[in-house]
Amino acid sequence: xxxxxxxxxxxxxxxxxxxxxxxxxxxxxxxxxxxxxxxxxxxxxxxxxxxxxxxxxxxxxxxxxxxxxxxxxxxxxxxxxxxxxxxxxxxxxxxxxxxxxxxxxxxxxxxxxxxxxxxxxxxxxxxxxxxxxxxxxxxxxxxxxxxxxxxxxxxxxxxxxxxxxxxxxxxxxxxxxxxxxxxxxxxxxxxxxxxxxxxxxxxxxxxxxxxxxxxxxxxxxxxxxxxxxxxxxxxxxxxxxxxxxxxxxxxxxxx
Amino acid sequence: xxxxxxxxxxxxxxxxxxxxxxxxxxxxxxxxxxxxxxxxxxxxxxxxxxxxxxxxxxxxxxxxxxxxxxxxxxxxxxxxxxxxxxxxxxxxxxxxxxxxxxxxxxxxxxxxxxxxxxxxxxxxxxxxxxxxxxxxxxxxxxxxxxxxxxxxxxxxxxxxxxxxxxxxxxxxxxxxxxxxxxxxxxxxxxxxxxxxxxxxxxxxxxxxxxxxxxxxxxxxxxxxxxxxxxxxxxxxxxxxxxxxxxxxxxxxxxxxxxxxxxxxxxxxxxxxxxxxxxxxxxxxxxxxxxxxxxxxxxxxxxxxxxxxxxxxxxxxxxxxxxxxxxxxxxxxxxxxxxxxxxxxxxxxxxxxxxxxxxxxxxxxxxxxxxxxxxxxxxxxxxxxxxxxxxxxxxxxxxxxxxxxxxxxxxxxxxxxxxxxxxxxxxxxxxxxxxxxxxxxxxxxxxxxxxxxxxxxxxxxxxxxxxxxxxxxxxxxxxxxxxxxxxxxxxxxxxxxxxxxxxxxxxxxxxxxxxxxxxxxxxxxxxxxxxxxxxxxxxxxxxxxxxxxxxxxxxxxxxxxxxxxxxxxxxxxxxxxxxxxxxxxxxxxxxxxxxxxxxxxxxxxxxxxxxxxxxxxxxxxxxxxxxxxxxxxxxxxxxxxxxxxxxxxxxxxxx
Numbered sequence: 001x002x003x004x005x006x007x008x009x010x011x012x013x014x015x016x017x018x019x020x021x022x023x024x025x026x027x028x029x030x031x032x033x034x035x036x037x038x039x040x041x042x043x044x045x046x047x048x049x050x051x052x053x054x055x056x057x058x059x060x061x062x063x064x065x066x067x068x069x070x071x072x073x074x075x076x077x078x079x080x081x082x083x084x085x086x087x088x089x090x091x092x093x094x095x096x097x098x099x100x101x102x103x104x105x106x107x108x109x110x111x112x113x114x115x116x117x118x119x120x121x122x123x124x125x126x127x128x129x130x131x132x133x134x135x136x137x138x139x140x141x142x143x144x145x146x147x148x149x150x151x152x153x154x155x156x157x158x159x160x161x162x163x164x165x166x167x168x169x170x171x172x173x174x175x176x177x178x179x180x181x182x183x184x185x186x187x188x189x190x191x192x193x194x195x196x197x198x199x200x201x202x203x204x205x206x207x208x209x210x211x212x213x214x215x216x217x218x219x220x221x222x223x224x225x226x227x228x229x230x231x232x233x234x235x236x237x238x239x240x241x242x243x244x245x246x247x248x249x250x251x252x253x254x255x
Numbered sequence: 256x257x258x259x260x261x262x263x264x265x266x267x268x269x270x271x272x273x274x275x276x277x278x279x280x281x282x283x284x285x286x287x288x289x290x291x292x293x294x295x296x297x298x299x300x301x302x303x304x305x306x307x308x309x310x311x312x313x314x315x316x317x318x319x320x321x322x323x324x325x326x327x328x329x330x331x332x333x334x335x336x337x338x339x340x341x342x343x344x345x346x347x348x349x350x351x352x353x354x355x356x357x358x359x360x361x362x363x364x365x366x367x368x369x370x371x372x373x374x375x376x377x378x379x380x381x382x383x384x385x386x387x388x389x390x391x392x393x394x395x396x397x398x399x400x401x402x403x404x405x406x407x408x409x410x411x412x413x414x415x416x417x418x419x420x421x422x423x424x425x426x427x428x429x430x431x432x433x434x435x436x437x438x439x440x441x442x443x444x445x446x447x448x449x450x451x452x453x454x455x456x457x458x459x460x461x462x463x464x465x466x467x468x469x470x471x472x473x474x475x476x477x478x479x480x481x482x483x484x485x486x487x488x489x490x491x492x493x494x495x496x497x498x499x500x501x502x503x504x505x506x507x508x509x510x511x512x513x514x515x516x517x518x519x520x521x522x523x524x525x526x527x528x529x530x531x532x533x534x535x536x537x538x539x540x541x542x543x544x545x546x547x548x549x550x551x552x553x554x555x556x557x558x559x560x561x562x563x564x565x566x567x568x569x570x571x572x573x574x575x576x577x578x579x580x581x582x583x584x585x586x587x588x589x590x591x592x593x594x595x596x597x598x599x600x601x602x603x604x605x606x607x608x609x610x611x612x613x614x615x616x617x618x619x620x621x622x623x624x625x626x627x628x629x630x631x632x633x634x635x636x637x638x639x640x641x642x643x644x645x646x647x648x649x650x651x652x653x654x655x656x657x658x659x660x661x662x663x664x665x666x667x668x669x670x671x672x673x674x675x676x677x678x679x680x681x682x683x684x685x686x687x688x689x690x691x692x693x694x695x696x697x698x699x700x701x702x703x704x705x706x707x708x709x710x711x712x713x714x715x716x717x718x719x720x721x722x723x724x725x726x727x728x729x730x731x732x733x734x735x736x737x738x739x740x741x742x743x744x745x746x747x748x749x750x751x752x753x754x755x756x757x758x759x760x761x762x763x764x765x766x767x768x769x770x771x772x773x774x775x776x777x778x779x780x781x782x783x784x785x786x787x788x789x790x791x792x793x794x795x796x797x798x799x800x801x802x803x804x805x806x807x808x809x810x811x812x813x814x815x816x817x818x819x820x821x822x823x824x825x826x827x828x829x830x831x832x833x834x835x836x837x838x839x840x841x842x843x844x845x846x847x848x849x850x851x852x853x854x855x856x857x858x859x860x861x862x863x864x865x866x867x868x869x870x871x872x873x874x875x876x877x878x879x880x881x882x883x884x885x886x887x888x889x890x891x892x893x894x895x896x897x898x899x900x901x902x903x904x905x906x907x908x909x
Contacts, residue, residue: 055347057436078351085349096344100263110348157348 003066004164004197005031005054010063012049012220023049025220026063031165031199036191038208039201040240041217042247047201048169050217054199055088055167056080068164085110089158089166089196093173095150097142097157103149104129104138107156128156131194132186148179152186159196166190168200172207184210205244209237216243223247261361268334268366274810274898275330278803280370280377282323282796286316286414287378289792290407292385301393301781308785315789319796320414322551326800327422329544330807331363335429336441337811343438356430360423371415375408385788392780455506462502469495470855474862496855500553501546503851508538526836529823533816534843541808548801549848552888555797556856559887562790563880564863568870569783575666575700577775578649580732582702585748585767587726594730596747600740601732605648608728609641611704612721618681619711623669634711635704635724636683642712645703648731654712660692662712666699667869669709681711685720689713702729705768725768736773744769798888802895805845809899813906820907837903845896857881 012024023046031037041047052058054065056072065072067087075083090096097106104125105112111121129135132152137145145153151171158166168187172180188210190196200211208214210233216224224243228236269276292298293312299305335342345355390396473492476485512535515521515528522528538545580601583593590608597603614634637645642662643653656662663678672678673694682688704710704724748767820833828836864877871877 052436057347057439081346081349081351083349084347088347088349090347096340096347098260098341098344100260100267110350113348113350113354161349 002033003030004033004035004068005199006064006066007054008064008066010050010053010065011061012046012053012058013061022220024053024060027217027220027222029215029222029225031197033164033197034191034195035213036188036198036211037200038211038214039199039217040203040205040208040214040244040247041223042203045217046220047203047217049220051167051169051199051201054165055090056084085114085161087164089161089163091151091154091158091166091168091171093170095142095147095154095174097150097154099142102139102141103134103145103153106142106153107138107160109157111160124160125156128160131189132156132159146179147175148182151175151179151183155183155186155190159190159194164197166196166198168198170202170204171200172202172204180207205237205240208240209233214240214243216247218247258358258361261358261365264358265362265365268362269369272330272334272366272807274806274895274902275326275803276366276370278799279323279327279367280373281799282319282326283371283374283411283415284377284381285792285796286319287374287407287411288381288385289316289788290410291378291382291404292389294404294407295382295386298386298389301389301777305781305784307781308788311785311789315792316414319793320418322797322800324418324421325547326803327363327367327418328425329804331422331426332429333807333811335359335426339438339441342433343435343441346435346438352430352433356427359430360426363422363426364419367415367419371411375411378411389784389788392784393777455509458502459506459510462499462506465495465502466499466851466855469493469499470858470862473859477862477865496553497550500549500851500855501543504538504546504549504848505542507847508535508542511535526828526832526839530836530840530843533819533840534847537812537844538847544804544808545848548804549851551797551801552848553852553855555794555801555888556852556884557859558790558794558797559884560856560860560877560880561863562787562794563884564860564867564871564877565783565786565790567872567876567880568867569779571870571872573772573775573779574698577702577770577772578698578700579702579729579770580736580772581728581730581744582770583728583730583744583748583767584705584725585728585769589748590726590728593728593744593747596744597730597732600743601734601736604731604733606728606730607641607644607648608726609637609644610718610726611710611724612636612638612718613724614683614711614721616682616684618683619663619678619709620707622675622677623665623672623709631706631724633724635707635709636711636713636718636721637703638715638718639712640715642703642710645729648729649698651698654693656692656712656714658714658716659688659690660714661689661717662693662695663691663709664699664703664712665694665696665709666701667696667871670696683713683717683721685717687713687717687719689717702770736771738771738774738777741769741771741774744771794888795891798891799895801848802892805848806895806899806902809841809844810902810906813903814909817907817909833907834904837907838900841896841900841903845892845899849892853885856884 007030008028010024010027011022014021014023025046027050039047039050049058053060054067054072056075060073063073067083070083070087072080072083097103098109101109107128108121108125111124112118116124125138126135129138132155134149134152134156137149137153142150142153151174154171155166158168171187172183175183184207187198187200191198198211200207202208212228214226215222216226224247226236226239226243231239289312293309299309342355342359346352469492472488472495476488476492512531515531581597583590585593587608594603594606612635614636617632617634619634620632639654639656646653654662661681665672678691678694680688680690699709701708704727748769820837823833823836824830860877860881864871864874867877868874
């Protein structure tokens with residue numbers, strides 16, 4: 001299978017010469033097409049920074065990120081917008097939907113801006129909405145629908161371009177447990193039926209248990225990596241909890 | 256889609272920035288109204304002075320445009336920051352910056368254009384009102400000019416274009432520089448602490464010192480008897496004051512904070528701690544803007560004060576030169592004909608004729624030696640009975656004199672001679688000795704006796720054997736007199752003798768002197784109208800702009816820091832106390848940029864008064880102008896404050 005994302009020796013440092021924060025410290029890993037990967041770690045472990053560098057929101061200090069074979073660390077400013085449009089989809093904790101547009105228009109946004117044929121746009125929006133079960137709210141505005149529906153709309157927006165990689169930053173963070181479960185099942189479906197490649201950042205073991213593979217970050221480094229394989233979700237969930245217990249502190253921290 | 260989005264965003268902005276839009280509309284309305292007025296034929300033809308009105312307007316408009324630019328630029332920047340996340344999302348979706356810039360530009364233009372279009376309507380109404388006021392000042396018949404001036408509309412469009420070109424230039428630059436990370440995480444960004452923080456105390460002292468130097472230098476320019484203020488020095492004072500204002504505003508917030516924090520009693524009293532902390536953080540993050548607002552308020556107050564001084568001066572001049580409707584000094588024999596002439600035109604309310612007498616030993620003139628000396632080389636006397644009639648015609652109370660007393664009524668320039676020993680008693684040509692009963696400058700008018708600057712009021716018997724200087728005829732009419740009638744009267748007063756001058760022209764002289772109030776009023780009104788309208792124009796626009804920026808800033812803070820009040824509420828602060836806290840906070844925020852301008856403008860008008868006082872009713876008249884100016888300013892300011900207060904409460908409880 002093709003590698004959608006390839007990260008080599010990635011470093012991202014913050015601060016000045018006196019006070020350096022190594023948010024991402026020499027990370028190397030790959031994500032293959034059709035994978036559903038979670039990045040886990042405590043607050044400040046570098047999860048979101050990692051995601052932001054891949055999303056071209058942040059610059060890297062050193063190292064390379066290849067998305068679909070293109071090294072995004074060397075992209076020029078003016079090419080970045082097009083790159084994002086063609087290759088990346090985003091799902092955020094706080095939805096980032098535009099409240100002046102209806103749900104349908106939000107989903108259609110990037111297609112329309114880039115001059116897609118109106119009929120094609122309509123068809124694509126309806127298709128994706130049906131798949132994600134939000135076709136009944138297309139005419140509504142974001143403030144008229146629930147958090148779970150908003151997040152599924154955000155997923156639809158992320159999917160509509162058929163991007164190579166979908167980046168999700170704590171997508172269940174603002175949702176109640178029922179909506180969370182529904183959203184995760186939706187994402188699982190996106191991954192399985194639409195063959196979307198998803199990288200999800202989360203600190204929630206339950207969310208992560210929907211993925212096939214989990215990378216654990218600690219202090220900007222990869223601490224552990226586990227695969228679901230043939231395990232049931234429950235077994236996988238327990239395994240995650242075990243790793244998290246280890247992640248919580250070293251033996252030397254306990255006195 | 257892009258334009259659809261822009262229209263929707265603009266619609267939403269209208270709701271959020273209604274105060275701003277009202278102000279911009281008002282500003283455009285005023286610009287349009289003044290363009291119409293300065294272009295209107297009926298106004299320009301009112302007096303020769305009004306030609307300058309147009310020029311003054313171009314000059315003032317240039318200045319006003321600059322300030323409107325500041326407002327629009329500020330608000331656009333503000334909207335941009337508030338919606339940073341939205342723009343970040345656009346970029347994430349792969350929309351190019353160019354397109355985002357185009358959309359936001361379109362939005363700003365839509366808002367601006369709506370304001371411009373509405374302003375034509377409001378401006379037209381304003382124009383009618385102001386024309387009415389001007390016509391009233393000139394006592395000219397008021398008629399509405401229905402012809403719509405295309406030139407004024409074009410000029411408005413031109414100003415609009417200039418303003419938006421500048422604003423959009425800055426906007427494009429801002430968008431070009433923006434980074435997606437900064438946009439998405441703008442709210443989480445910390446404010447940069449200033450490196451100058453350590454020196455705030457020092458800056459405060461230096462700024463105050465500069466202010467004192469500027470005020471003192473300015474005062475020095477007007478302190479000397481020989482008034483000859485240099486333009487350069489005054490400009491220097493202005494620059495110093497502006498620097499001082501920025502310095503004080505920059506450092507004062509922390510000064511107050513440290514004062515509150517160091518005083519335990521003050522610190523833990525009521526909501527002081529919360530208010531002081533909120534306030535100083537506000538000042539710290541927008542010290543430059545607040546500085547600019549303070550400068551604008553200073554200019555506003557000075558403008559208003561100046562308009563007060565000018566108005567007072569013009570009114571005083573009218574009352575000094577033409578307190579009566581018609582004053583004629585001519586041959587007594589012709590008075591009957593004059594009266595007939597006036598009677599044809601107006602209804603005569605009352606009239607008197609009297610003589611002025613001369614005293615050639617100059618008992619008074621020799622003492623009143625000053626540069627203000629008139630061209631008469633003798634003292635002029637009026638009989639008490641005539642004097643009392645003249646006073647009564649002006650609605651003043653009659654006075655009494657004993658046989659051995661006199662009254663010296665002088666113009667304000669001679670006030671220094673009050674209590675002068677040499678005037679305690681005088682002896683007239685006919686040997687009569689009189690004691691001074693009263694020395695006054697109250698409502699002196701040159702109409703009583705031309706060419707002296709003072710008049711000696713004596714008991715009726717005391718003019719015996721003295722020569723008559725002139726015969727005077729004073730008439731009050733029911734109607735207001737006009738400039739035209741004055742010319743008619745002058746035409747009637749035939750020249751007394753004519754001679755050929757060196758170029759061969761016939762030049763005629765008349766010994767008669769005619770003053771018609773209507774003419775004096777018309778002469779003065781041109782200049783006064785220009786001064787007043789320019790001053791009020793600047794003052795109104797500046798005040799509304801200051802009010803708008805403070806309002807926008809406060810209202811967005813209310814939304815942004817809603818949680819602060821929720822925390823206070825959870826800590827047990829009830830609704831009533833919360834409202835009190837808000838009121839206190841907003842009051843301080845709105846008063847902060849006003850305090851320094853009040854001080855500066857007070858000293859400025861105090862210095863200017865040294866020049867103006869001679870033409871004002873009294874030495875302290877300027878204080879009332881100062882009060883009126885503050886009243887006018889606070890009148891407009893208060894509207895913005897009240898709107899902000901209620902908006903703030905609403906935003907917090909939403």
